[in-house]
Amino acid sequence: MVENKVIHRPDYLAALERHRVTSGLIKMITGIRRCGKSTILKMYQDTLRSGGIQDEQILAINFEDFDNKPLLDGTKLYQFVKKRTAKNKQNYVFLDEVQLVSEFAEVINSLRMRKNIDLYVTGSNSSLLADRLPKILGGRYIQIHMLPLSFREYMSGYKDEAFIAKCDGQFKANGSLMGDGFANQDIIFQQYLESGSFPETLVYRKSATAWDQEGIREYLSHIYQSIIMRDVMLHDDVKELPQLTRVVNFLFSNIGSETSINNMVGVVNNEFKLRPNDKKLYAPMLEKYLEALLDCFVFYRVERHTNGKQLLRTNAKYYAVDTGLRYYLLGGTAQTDAGHLLENVVYLELLRRGYKINTGKMGDKEIDFVAQKPGGLIEYYQVAQSVMDENTLAREIEPLREQAKKDNYPKFLLTRDYDHNNYKGIQHINVLDWLLEK
Numbered sequence: 001m002v003e004n005k006v007i008h009r010p011d012y013l014a015a016l017e018r019h020r021v022t023s024g025l026i027k028m029i030t031g032i033r034r035c036g037k038s039t040i041l042k043m044y045q046d047t048l049r050s051g052g053i054q055d056e057q058i059l060a061i062n063f064e065d066f067d068n069k070p071l072l073d074g075t076k077l078y079q080f081v082k083k084r085t086a087k088n089k090q091n092y093v094f095l096d097e098v099q100l101v102s103e104f105a106e107v108i109n110s111l112r113m114r115k116n117i118d119l120y121v122t123g124s125n126s127s128l129l130a131d132r133l134p135k136i137l138g139g140r141y142i143q144i145h146m147l148p149l150s151f152r153e154y155m156s157g158y159k160d161e162a163f164i165a166k167c168d169g170q171f172k173a174n175g176s177l178m179g180d181g182f183a184n185q186d187i188i189f190q191q192y193l194e195s196g197s198f199p200e201t202l203v204y205r206k207s208a209t210a211w212d213q214e215g216i217r218e219y220l221s222h223i224y225q226s227i228i229m230r231d232v233m234l235h236d237d238v239k240e241l242p243q244l245t246r247v248v249n250f251l252f253s254n255i256g257s258e259t260s261i262n263n264m265v266g267v268v269n270n271e272f273k274l275r276p277n278d279k280k281l282y283a284p285m286l287e288k289y290l291e292a293l294l295d296c297f298v299f300y301r302v303e304r305h306t307n308g309k310q311l312l313r314t315n316a317k318y319y320a321v322d323t324g325l326r327y328y329l330l331g332g333t334a335q336t337d338a339g340h341l342l343e344n345v346v347y348l349e350l351l352r353r354g355y356k357i358n359t360g361k362m363g364d365k366e367i368d369f370v371a372q373k374p375g376g377l378i379e380y381y382q383v384a385q386s387v388m389d390e391n392t393l394a395r396e397i398e399p400l401r402e403q404a405k406k407d408n409y410p411k412f413l414l415t416r417d418y419d420h421n422n423y424k425g426i427q428h429i430n431v432l433d434w435l436l437e438k
Contacts, residue, residue, distance in 0.1 A: 007149060007157040007199055011352070012040050013047060015144045021090060021118045026108055026137065029122045031146035032297040032321050033227050036199050037122040038062060040146065041094045044120070048092055056086050062096040074103035081111060088116070095121040109137050124231055125295055148197035148322055150352055151189065151345070151435040157202045186416075189432055193341055196220060196324015220328040231296040237288035242278045247289045251299055251318050252326045256340035256347075256368075258304070258315045258359070261287055297321055302347065302369075304359045317359055319347045342431060343368055343383040346414055349435055350381070365399035380411040383431070387415050400426050 012029075019027055029037050045058055059081065061068055071077040077095075085091040093111060098104045098121040111117050149157070195201045195216045204212040204219065228244065238244055246268045261283050269280050281289075293299050302317045320326055323341050350357050350371050360367030360380065369381040382400055387393035400411045404425060413423075414431040421428040 006039060006043065007036075007153050007202070009036065009040060009043070009153060012144065012146060013044055016040075016044050016120065017047070019142050023142070024112075024140070026112050026141035027120045028141050028143045029120070029146055030143055030297070031122075031124065032148070033124050033231060034198050034200065034223050035146050035148045035297075035321075037124075037146055038096050039199065041096060041120060041122065045092070045094065053090075053092065057089055058092050058094070059084050060094040060096070063100040064097050072101050074101050074107045077101055078107050078110060081117075082114075085114075085117060091117050093117050093119050095119070097122060097124060099123045099125050105137065109140075112137075112140060124297070125234075145351075147348055147352055149199055150197070150349060151192055151432070152438075154192050154197060154202070155188065155436065157199070185432060193323045193345070194327045196322045196327075198223060198322060198324070201324065216324075217328060220324055224325055224328060227296060227298060232292045232298065235288075235292040235295070237285075238292045240279060243281055243285070244289055244292075246281070247286060248293065248298075249329060251290075251293070252320060252329055254318070255320055255326065255337070256317055256343045258317050258366075260315050261290075264290075298325075300347070300351070302357055302359055304361060319344045321348070339383070339385045342385055342414075342416070345435070346381060346383050346431065355379075360399070360403070362399040362402040365402065367399045367403060378407070378409045380409065382411075382413045384413070384415050386417050387413065387428070388417060397423055397426055 016027055019025055029040065031037055041060065045060060048058060049055070061071060061077075063072060071080055081093055085093065095101075095108065098108065101107060108119060108121060111119050191211060195204070195211060195213075198219075201216055201219060204215040206212055228241075228248070232238055232244065233241065247264075250264060250268050265281055265283050265286055268286065290299075294301060298321055299318045300321070302319065304315060323344055326341070347357065347369065350369060355371035355373055357372075358370045360370040367380050368383045371379045371381060373379075380400055380403055382396050384392065384396050387396055396413060400413065401424070404411060408425075411426045412434075413426055413428045414434055415428065416431060417428075418430050419428065420430065
């Protein structure tokens with residue numbers, strides 16, 4: 001089994017550094033439990049130390065540590081931080097899982113106003129944060145949303161530094177990572193799908209092509225139970241665990257499939273077996289359960305882009321924060337939906353790259369993702385496991401060709417095939433090359 005190696009995540013570190021001190025903003029890192037928020041704070045603290053910041057100028061508090069339980073009282077926390085920060089020096093204060101603190105918004109706003117404090121906080125519940133922060137802070141904070149490992153980050157933790165350097169050089173030379181040393185790239189990607197993208201899953205690798213599958217399953221079970229019991233079930237509107245479990249199973253079973261609330265209610269009540277004491281779900285309750293799962297970043301909702309600007313809000317697609325959790329819950333049945341799992345990975349990667357994402361439709365044909373960068377540039381993405389079959393190829397590129405009649409924005413077809421083609425402006429790219437590009 002490999003050692004628990006810290007994965008370098010430069011994009012998040014760069015975002016923290018970009019807003020350091022001079023911005024006067026609270027840096028709020030959000031994301032699902034165990035995605036690496038605490039680790040990135042520690043990495044940034046090491047960065048500060050390497051730049052000459054002294055230990056006495058750094059104060060870090062994790063509110064899930066039982067030793068810090070007295071500081072869950074907002075007043076006590078505020079007095080503690082004031083007492084522990086160095087006088088006449090710039091201080092860097094890190095508060096991990098700050099939503100657990102009473103009156104946390106008032107506390108961090110008061111700390112923000114102290115000129116010698118640069119404040120960094122993390123949170124795992126967007127509802128609690130969104131309910132309090134805008135009212136107290138206005139626009140005086142910047143949110144950095146964090147996801148579990150990308151495939152490139154996963155690969156960087158999978159190989160030693162010398163190998164990664166070789167890979168980077170090879171990619172620059174060939175535009176592909178399928179040369180010497182990458183015969184197992186597809187195997188590694190399959191493991192990425194099945195074991196999941198939470199950083200600690202890499203601990204369970206035994207060798208280049210062998211993993212401790214039982215250890216991974218136990219770890220995913222622990223994560224799932226922690227998220228459901230410690231985050232989702234803490235929502236005031238979530239009362240029944242059996243009902244919540246049926247909603248979770250539905251969402252994991254229907255990744256990337258457009259659905260409505262009414263359709264979800266029907267399926268959850270009719271197709272998921274009810275035990276004698278289980279209660280039926282009704283639309284208002286299902287919406288509350290769904291919002292709790294979205295608030296805790298277990299799932300992400302993607303709505304349809306229509307008529308250029310409008311959104312059709314009755315139907316939406318849902319994507320999971322991690323495909324490993326899907327394999328954990330559904331077992332072998334997850335393997336029968338390879339196309340939608342690949343679509344899930346592409347969605348998360350677009351999210352990491354800063355796109356605003358919707359689904360698209362040309363007549364009765366779907367475009368998987370309409371992705372927009374700040375500034376207005378739009379890119380269209382179609383995702384499929386393979387288009388080696390001519391009929392499949394025609395079906396996948398037809399909506400992109402129809403869209404090409406309306407605009408000249410970039411259009412991509414991402415598949416597991418290793419043929420790179422250009423179909424009159426539609427770029428066919430191997431999805432692993434796309435995921436691994438810088």
